[in-house]
Amino acid sequence: MPGVVDILTLGMAPDRARALCVFVHGRNQSPEEMEAAVIRHLSTPDVTFVLPRAAGGSWYTARAVDPLTDQTRAELVLSLRDLGHVLADLRAKAPRLPLVLAGFSQGACLSLELAFSGAAAEALVAFTGCRVGTPKESRPQALSSGLPVYLSAGDADPWIPVTAFAEAVADLGAAGARLRADVLPGRPHEVSGAEIAMLDAVLADLAAARTPRMGAPR
Secondary structure, eight states, rough: SSSEEEEEEEEEEGGOOEEEEEEEOOOOOOHHHHHHHTGGGGOOEEEEEEEEGGGOOOOOOTTTOOOHHHHHHHHHHHHHHHHHHHHHHHHHSTSSSSSEEEEETTHHHHHHHHHHTTOOOEEEESSSSOOOSSTSSSSOOOTTTTOEEEEEEEETTTOOOOOHHHHHHHHHHHOOOOOEEETTTTOSSOOOHHHHHHHHHHHHHHHTOOOOOOOOOO
């Protein structure tokens, strides 16, 4: 069954950090792959990184753009519950520190769903993400108004079509997010240097007790 089976913790210990980041991997990926592709390329110091691992390598079986079935809803409930526990446990270790919820691909989609379910974070960074399910279906809309959100996509991504990305942009805008959204032409299904720089900038602002400006160049 989906859910968190273990956690990779990197960077500064929570009691000595200035910011927290939970980074959620994509389908058939691992925390170690996200460490190699993203975390080790960040330069902001004094950050605690928590990378949960999905059971079987996936947070839910269907594609994000597929209609929601009973199975997908049940898998989402389990994965969102466990990811919520990860956030709560990290918060308990450092309750005064700002927290960034981030993810790539399926991990970005799950992070979006957690944020739309009302989870508290100081920023959301979703690389190649969209809502799970279709606009015709009932989906949570409890995003915190004013939440800084960065959402990205490739123009021809095999997993997240631009149309689904645009639907997520509309939901984020309607919910009052402080949103920056980038479509990156020709980018493969991976996290680019420009996206890594954006996460770095968000972490640096929060570590310095500033509202994220999301001004990193494309």
